[in-house]
Amino acid sequence: MTSPQRAPGGFPVVGVIGGGQLARMCAGPAAELSITLSVLSEAPDAAAAQVVPHSPVGDHTDVDDVLDFARHCDVVTFDHEHVPPAVLEALVSSGVALHPTPEALRFAQDKLAMRERLTTIGVACPRWARARTAAEVEDFAEQVGWPVVAKTPRGGYDGKGVRVIGSAAEVADWLDQVGAPGALHDGVLLEEKVDFVRELAVLIARSPSNQAAAWPVVETVQTDGICTEVLAPAPGLDPDLAAVATEAGLRIAEELGVTGVFAVEMFEVRDPGSGAAAYVVNELAMRPHNSGHWSMDGAVTGQFEQHLRAVLDLPLGAPTPRAPWTVMANVLGGDYPDLYPAYRHIMARDPALKVHLYGKAVRPGRKIGHVTVSGTDLDDLRERARHAADYLAGVITE
Amino acid sequence: MTSPQRAPGGFPVVGVIGGGQLARMCAGPAAELSITLSVLSEAPDAAAAQVVPHSPVGDHTDVDDVLDFARHCDVVTFDHEHVPPAVLEALVSSGVALHPTPEALRFAQDKLAMRERLTTIGVACPRWARARTAAEVEDFAEQVGWPVVAKTPRGGYDGKGVRVIGSAAEVADWLDQVGAPGALHDGVLLEEKVDFVRELAVLIARSPSNQAAAWPVVETVQTDGICTEVLAPAPGLDPDLAAVATEAGLRIAEELGVTGVFAVEMFEVRDPGSGAAAYVVNELAMRPHNSGHWSMDGAVTGQFEQHLRAVLDLPLGAPTPRAPWTVMANVLGGDYPDLYPAYRHIMARDPALKVHLYGKAVRPGRKIGHVTVSGTDLDDLRERARHAADYLAGVITE
Numbered sequence: 001m002t003s004p005q006r007a008p009g010g011f012p013v014v015g016v017i018g019g020g021q022l023a024r025m026c027a028g029p030a031a032e033l034s035i036t037l038s039v040l041s042e043a044p045d046a047a048a049a050q051v052v053p054h055s056p057v058g059d060h061t062d063v064d065d066v067l068d069f070a071r072h073c074d075v076v077t078f079d080h081e082h083v084p085p086a087v088l089e090a091l092v093s094s095g096v097a098l099h100p101t102p103e104a105l106r107f108a109q110d111k112l113a114m115r116e117r118l119t120t121i122g123v124a125c126p127r128w129a130r131a132r133t134a135a136e137v138e139d140f141a142e143q144v145g146w147p148v149v150a151k152t153p154r155g156g157y158d159g160k161g162v163r164v165i166g167s168a169a170e171v172a173d174w175l176d177q178v179g180a181p182g183a184l185h186d187g188v189l190l191e192e193k194v195d196f197v198r199e200l201a202v203l204i205a206r207s208p209s210n211q212a213a214a215w216p217v218v219e220t221v222q223t224d225g226i227c228t229e230v231l232a233p234a235p236g237l238d239p240d241l242a243a244v245a246t247e248a249g250l251r252i253a254e255e256l257g258v259t260g261v262f263a264v265e266m267f268e269v270r271d272p273g274s275g276a277a278a279y280v281v282n283e284l285a286m287r288p289h290n291s292g293h294w295s296m297d298g299a300v301t302g303q304f305e306q307h308l309r310a311v312l313d314l315p316l317g318a319p320t321p322r323a324p325w326t327v328m329a330n331v332l333g334g335d336y337p338d339l340y341p342a343y344r345h346i347m348a349r350d351p352a353l354k355v356h357l358y359g360k361a362v363r364p365g366r367k368i369g370h371v372t373v374s375g376t377d378l379d380d381l382r383e384r385a386r387h388a389a390d391y392l393a394g395v396i397t398e
Numbered sequence: 399m400t401s402p403q404r405a406p407g408g409f410p411v412v413g414v415i416g417g418g419q420l421a422r423m424c425a426g427p428a429a430e431l432s433i434t435l436s437v438l439s440e441a442p443d444a445a446a447a448q449v450v451p452h453s454p455v456g457d458h459t460d461v462d463d464v465l466d467f468a469r470h471c472d473v474v475t476f477d478h479e480h481v482p483p484a485v486l487e488a489l490v491s492s493g494v495a496l497h498p499t500p501e502a503l504r505f506a507q508d509k510l511a512m513r514e515r516l517t518t519i520g521v522a523c524p525r526w527a528r529a530r531t532a533a534e535v536e537d538f539a540e541q542v543g544w545p546v547v548a549k550t551p552r553g554g555y556d557g558k559g560v561r562v563i564g565s566a567a568e569v570a571d572w573l574d575q576v577g578a579p580g581a582l583h584d585g586v587l588l589e590e591k592v593d594f595v596r597e598l599a600v601l602i603a604r605s606p607s608n609q610a611a612a613w614p615v616v617e618t619v620q621t622d623g624i625c626t627e628v629l630a631p632a633p634g635l636d637p638d639l640a641a642v643a644t645e646a647g648l649r650i651a652e653e654l655g656v657t658g659v660f661a662v663e664m665f666e667v668r669d670p671g672s673g674a675a676a677y678v679v680n681e682l683a684m685r686p687h688n689s690g691h692w693s694m695d696g697a698v699t700g701q702f703e704q705h706l707r708a709v710l711d712l713p714l715g716a717p718t719p720r721a722p723w724t725v726m727a728n729v730l731g732g733d734y735p736d737l738y739p740a741y742r743h744i745m746a747r748d749p750a751l752k753v754h755l756y757g758k759a760v761r762p763g764r765k766i767g768h769v770t771v772s773g774t775d776l777d778d779l780r781e782r783a784r785h786a787a788d789y790l791a792g793v794i795t796e
Contacts, residue, residue: 005448008759010738028426031449034737034755034767050403051429053451213749300750300772315746322720322772339432340408348713351611352698357432361406369432374698374720 003072004038004054012312013038015070017060018079019046021358021367022288022304025296027051029305035312039079040069048079050359063090070096077260077311078287081108082155099208099259099311100286107256108286111189112153121255123248124280126194126267130187132178134168137190141168144192150174151189162225164193194280196267200234201291202249205261205306208313212250213306215299215319217242220265220291226365229385230328232294232321234268235378238277241268245279252284261307263289290330290367295319297354297372298326323374329385331369333362334394346371346388353388401470402436402452410710411436413468415458416477417444419756419765420686420702423694425449427703433710437477438467446477448757461488468494475658475709476685479506480553497606497657497709498684505654506684509587510551519653521646522678524592524665528585530576532566535588539566542590548572549587560623562591592678594665598632599689600647603659603704606711610648611704613697613717615640618663618689624763627783628726630692630719632666633776636675639666643677650682659705661687688728688765693717695752695770696724721772727783729767731760732792744769744786751786 004013011034016023019041027048030037040058041049049055058065060083067090070076075097088102100108107114115128126149129140141148150171152161165171177183199220206212216233234242249264265283270276292303301309301317309316336342339362346353350373357369371388373381390396402411409432414421417439425446428435438456439447447453456463458481465488468474473495486500498506505512513526524547527538539546548569550559563569575581597618604610614631632640647662663681668674690701699707699715707714734740737760744751748771755767769786771779788794 005443007448007755007757008735009755010736011755012738024429027429027449031422031425031757032752032754033741034757036448045403049451050405050434051425051451053447053449053453055451300752309745314742316749317745318749320750337406338408340410343431344712347707347715351714352716352718354430354698356430357405357407357409359405359429359432 001056001068001072002054004036006036007034009034011035012074013072014308014311015040015073015076016048016079017066017069017076017083018042019048019055020079021047021360023048023079024051024358025288025293025356026304026308029302029308033305033308035308038069038073040066047358047360061087063087066091067094070094075099075311077307081105081286085109100262101257101259104256104258105286108284110153111151111283112185112187114284115189117256118252118281121251123252124278126280126282127192129190131190132175132187134172134175137165137168137171137175137188140190147193149191149193151191153185153187153189194267194269194282196269197277198234198268199282200237200245200266200268200279201230201289202245202264202266203261203289203292203295203303204249204253204258204264205303205310205316205319206253206258207310207316208259210254211316212253213301213316213319214246214249215292215295215303216321217245218291218294226330226332226367227290228330228332228389229382230291230294231378231382232298232326232328241277241279248279248281252281258286260286260310261288261292261303262286263291265291293356293370294326294328294372296356298322298374324376325378325381326372326374327378327381327385328370328372329389330367331357331371331389331392333364333366333368334392335364336394337362339368339392342392342394346391350384350388353384355388399454399466399470400452402434404434405432407432409433410472411470412706412709413438413471413474414446414477415464415467415474415481416440417446417453418477419445419758421446421477422449422756423686423691423754424702424706427700427706431703431706433706436467436471438464445756445758459485461485464489465492468492473497473709475705476503479503479684483507498660499655499657502654502656503684506682508551509549509681510583510585512682513587515654516650516679519649521650522676524678525590527588529588530573530585532570532573535563535566535569535573535586538588545591547589547591549589551583551585551587592665592667594667595675596632596666597680598635598643598664598666598677599628599687600643600662600664601659601687601690601693601701602647602651602656602662603701603708603714603717604651604656605708605714606657608652609714610651611699611714611717612644612647613690613693613701614719615643616689616692624728624730624765625688626728626730626787627780628689628692629776629780630696630724630726639675639677646677646679650679656684658684658708659686659690659701660684661689663689691754691768692724692726692770694754696720696772722774723776723779724770724772725776725779725783726768726770727787728765729755729769729787729790731762731764731766732790733762734792735760737766737790740790740792744789748782748786751782753786
């Protein structure tokens with residue numbers, strides 16, 4: 001494997017395992033900061049490989065590929081959370097600086113481990129249990145009521161690996177794997193179905209020196225289990241809840257030893273007794289996250305620049321918003337493979353729109369880009385972001 | 399020459415001749431917009447070649463190199479104005495879409511042609527003349543008074559090719575070239591030494607369809623002939639002058655047929671009779687320009703994104719400022735080759751500072767980067783930008 005070209009002046013090389021859009025969106029900030037990126041890509045035409053000169057192709061599950069890649073990097077970080085624990089351990093053993101570390105990543109890779117740890121440190125979670133048998137599923141449902149949310153502890157994303165079930169039979173296939181040789185999980189995670197007001201996300205950056213910075217709490221809007229819209233900051237959020245939720249995010253980051261940018265997805269709930277606003281944690285993501293894309297345009301320091309600063313243990317940038325409101329809408333693939341004419345149209349319609357596309361071929365439902373727009377009138381911003389995303393997806397033709 | 403990798407979805411390839419920092423700073427916006435960049439670079443480690451995957455090395459004065467390069471591009475634009483007219487004509491003859499066009503570029507490459515054209519279209523200029531002999535220099539000085547500003551019509555930048563003279567003898571070497579075989583110029587440009595209040599710059603983008611957008615007029619501060627600081631917008635600028643100067647910029651763009659981003663450097667003067675604020679044009683630059691770097695962080699659409707949109711004839715983005723004030727300070731190379739420790743320091747001191755470095759080796763006086771900072775208190779912003787730039791240059795150690 002060739003070495004990446006390092007910038008003169010003592011600047012470092014950051015390796016990113018995985019060539020998806022998160023690695024791609026590091027490219028602009030890395031160039032500005034004179035940090036060299038190196039990306040271990042799935043394919044020569046991966047989203048990040050299109051824009052990063054040093055993007056060797058390799059298998060992130062293959063120890064030799066990953067070690068060979070890491071040799072040329074001062075620090076290694078991740079585009080996704082799918083690097084197997086054995087590969088992570090091999091990297092650490094050979095002296096590679098990994099951020100986040102395997103100890104922290106475990107809690108993003110294994111949702112049962114995450115629930116156990118969060119409960120220990122006193123962070124609010126939905127009621128939950130580990131079920132290894134149908135009887136244990138029935139027992140849990142008796143406590144919290146049907147339906148129950150069942151999750152595979154590993155491998156889920158964008159709604160995959162999650163089922164809302166009305167009987168134990170609906171997760172029979174997952175339960176069958178428990179105790180099987182080479183099984184991915186030792187039990188299914190069960191959670192009460194939370195009666196939430198809306199979904200929130202807390203985005204935090206933390207460096208190895210324990211400096212931390214938090215962006216404002218945002219509202220995330222999901223459609224069919226996929227995030228489609230983010231409102232920054234979360235409109236009308238109770239300031240006490242904003243403080244408590246941010247404090248929970250910072251506590252998780254410190255207690256779990258997270259480094260880099262990380263996201264805590266939360267449900268906003270009402271206390272059944274007092275009616276006060278409260279949170280329960282839904283998921284953790286230990287990497288830049290879709291709920292933080294708004295910050296690229298909407299904050300003084302965007303999440304991709306901040307992630308680079310954090311994993312390099314550089315001083316963190318200000319997460320201050322640049323405008324009262326920023327709205328982000330994801331662009332999902334539609335039926336039209338040629339985006340360029342639609343993109344001309346939305347640029348003409350809205351000169352203040354910021355368009356981000358990931359260089360990915362259109363497939364229905366695939367996240368292929370996002371748009372953001374910032375300003376003072378939230379309803380207007382939502383309409384504009386929604387229109388642009390829908391137009392790019394081909395949902396509307398005017 | 400290999401072909402660049404094109405993003406799926408019908409997206410174009412923009413070729414940039416020259417691998418300096420202006421080409422480099424197009425990389426982030428190009429990735430966001432899914433536009434593929436291809437850069438004809440001076441060397442494999444040129445500023446842009448470090449961050450753009452397709453950066454073939456070639457000579458911008460060699461017709462074959464440039465034609466071979468242009469073959470893979472949908473449109474070709476420039477990092478600098480040094481491509482010889484014969485090479486430009488060869489590109490046009492072979493059907494390459496060039497922006498700006500050779501007809502427009504001529505006025506940025508030849509300052510005598512620029513003065514003739516601007517005078518014809520009624521744009522305010524200093525009093526000027528073409529001198530081919532010492533006697534003609536003396537004649538002009540008799541009209542405007544010594545000292546006189548003398549310029550070589552071609553090849554000047556950052557103060558090079560400009561002399562403030564007190565006698566014709568001081569440009570004897572330039573006059574000797576007039577009429578010589580293969581001479582670069584047919585006469586020296588003479589201009590009155592303008593008694594200016596300050597320097598301003600108007601930054602415009604214009605597309606082949608004649609859509610145009612103007613950023614606010616900025617003040618530029620020069621030290622030893624090199625721009626060191628930009629204040630956006632120009633503080634206390636008379637609104638009438640702002641309108642007149644912007645209108646002049648737009649008129650020049652249209653009359654000269656400029657496409658892409660272009661800058662008009664101006665002097666702010668006082669009318670000797672009325673005392674009213676007025677402008678005279680100093681120089682033109684037909685490319686993104688140092689006076690527009692503030693817009694990367696300080697405007698909704700930065701100049702590099704806008705340049706890509708303009709040369710592709712895409713709808714232009716909003717040039718609206720994101721904050722009341724943005725200050726940009728250039729980072730000039732100092733005595734310390736290792737920038738990384740200084741850069742950690744300035745990040746720690748000012749988390750809201752935006753740092754841009756160009757991947758260039760430090761040489762004393764060389765532009766190696768810039769910093770910007772946005773906010774509401776101009777004096778505070780100037781102090782912060784100045785401190786960071788000086789610290790990076792090694793001028794101060796606290």
